[in-house]
Amino acid sequence: MRKGIRLKGGIDDKSFENRLKYDPEIVELYLTEQDMERTPLIRERIRAMNRRGIGAYMHHPSRYRGAYLDIGSEDPRMRTFYRESTAELLKICEEEGARCVIHAHYVGMGCASADREATIALREEIRSIPGFDSGLLLWEDSTEGLFCYSNPYLIDDLIVPLNLPLNVDVSHTFIGFRGDNDKLCEVLERTAPYARYYHLVDSMGERHDSLPLGEGRIDWVRVKPYVEAKDFIFEINLTGDHTDCSPMVDSAAFFATIGS
Template sequence: MKFIRLKGNLEQRNLDNRLSYEPDIIEFYLSERDLGDQELIRDRIRQLHDRGVKPYLHHPPTYRGTYLDILSENPDARRFYHESCETLARICEEERAKCVVHAHYVHTASCGNVTRERTALLREEIRKIMAYSRDAFVWEDSTEGLFSYGCNPYLIEDLIEPLALPLTVDVSHTFIGYRGDNERLRDILERTAPYAQYYHLVDSMGLVHDSLQLGLGKIDWRMVKPLVLGKDFIFEITLSGDHSDCTPMVESARYFADIEAEERVAAK
């Protein structure tokens, strides 16, 4: 099947499940604890290279149970953010991988007081992280706050463009940020195309972070497909249980492939 591009964790059982589908890309979702075993991270990346699978990492979202924010006033959280990015930059450069990173998550300080001045402050903090590696990181948008397309009118012109910032565009995050507006989603996909290297393809009803299988939400995937083809992406769907079974991601790949097949038939 085409477009088998999946997400998982470092557990061998989890990885074996993904590899059984012969994927093109796997993204490893890391925890704070995972950074305590850097050799395991390297081993999993090497397993992917041995199978011809392109590896991505995802920076840990939390520190001591609290979501990360690059502008956090907690000095320990700021220290962890920088040290973990420096570590992952080194791993990515040495092991030929890339790492998805969030400037902030929801319910953090960066989700309030969205101004041009704070956007500039965020830009300079991101610049510091980019000093660890220009090529390792791809920056993912949030559903709200300073790094949300729907909430911050200054994000592209005052932050992304000046830094020529490599992006991960999460289609569902953008859709939710615009309260389910497919035309606004199209506009962002077109405007960020020069900087987007990677996409998270996830469906949504456009109201909350629901992470649905493709076809179960309101995103117009026939519109999205030609705007993301030719670049890297995964199907990042919420899984049940211990997350070892990635069937909803595989079914999303099938849905995406079927759209392409339908369009080829219609073009004849």
Template sequence: MFPYLGLKASTKQSQIDERLQYHPQVFEFFTTEQDVTPSGLIHLRDMIEYVKAAGVSKIVIHHPMKFQGIHNEVAVDQTSHRDGYHFLMRSSEALIKLAIETDTQVLIHGGYNSPLSEILSNYSSIEAARKVVFSRLDYFQSIGGDHVMFENSISPLYDYGDPELENLVIEHRYRLCYDTSHGFIVLHGDNAKLQASMAHLHDQIVHYHFVDSMGKFHDSLELGKGAIDWSALKPVVNMNATNIFEINLKDQMNSQEMRNSYQYLKACWQTSV
């Protein structure tokens, strides 16, 4: 029942076992560059089956955030960053293929937070770079269908909260992951605008990253420890979606902050109108 106890872990079995003891209903794999090597993909497939065998049917694979220590940007320039571009495309294609074969989901970030100076060193304008992002997302959607979704960032290349971009997202009929902290940061901590953004994209959201924030920078706080008004979000969330709690952990072998966030949101929404 929504909200789900959704937990995230790497592909290390020790982390996975720590999460599984709490019987999550949704499980998200945080993958790295190593997880999309031939041996890494075999291990990832094994861990997907391991999680399924524990009774979890709702599984998401989070595309690697970095390549060679740099954010794995969808807008990576094909000419000046040839290796990064090939990694983006090969890893996305491989994970989408795996997701189709295992009936799971792949989450791809539409962007991260490359400095404007870096974006403009490769493209003539933000609009030109954004066109590249949407072209590549169109391709991933064409091969992934109902097995791929796209997450908002705090980059102007793919930031929910920007009405112009949201209208494009709706026009392209993307399946979406909405990260609440990213939206809140883009909107400078404005709760009313966050609610409006989530309501606007409601029908296309299939997954949430529930994360608190002070709305100033990427702080990934436990729910209730930031400035997001969680009670006010209940009427605007899509309860047909899945969710995880993507919180910074003090110890990767202890999912306490994620589980605390689940209990907080459940209690909050039980007392909300």
């Protein structure tokens, strides 16, 4: 097993075999709406990782019928899919030894009204999800909206009262604060008691650019002490059919040099 190689990929044969050839410590399986119709394959992938001692994570589907998922959606079909898919993935986590990253929303939710009342309403939506605080579901921040760390109420009025297990996406937080490394590090400090997992991605801080480490403006020298003792992956944007994950491997090499 190669220390520090922590990757993300799909459950299809090409992607999965590509990740395994690097002998990684961790693989996060990015799932789609269609993947929820073939959960035996998801289980098979996790078991294959477990046999090799690879830490197994999943990422809850991001879209339903082409639209980004939103826990507070007014579309009853989306609400049903959100809750049923979460319950199914939680069951897989419990039975197969994995964890699952989940978003409360992506973009567009509460952007114009990130106030305390709306944040508390989101908190109660999350509380309604069975297993929300089990430590098997890890709640990830968005680049804007209520579940973005630029929302001043998110930590004190949602995360702390729920003792919510987190996946902190370093680039999302950086973008939420428009490229402010000081504010990024303040969030990493404040969320440290709740963060179980991290997505490490570079960014210029202006949009969701998902750059390899070292190609953006995140100060990784300051970030590394907060994340190095916990689980994380390098979640770099890939080209083509997303089979070749070498940009993630290159980012792992960059990260290893920091502080050495």
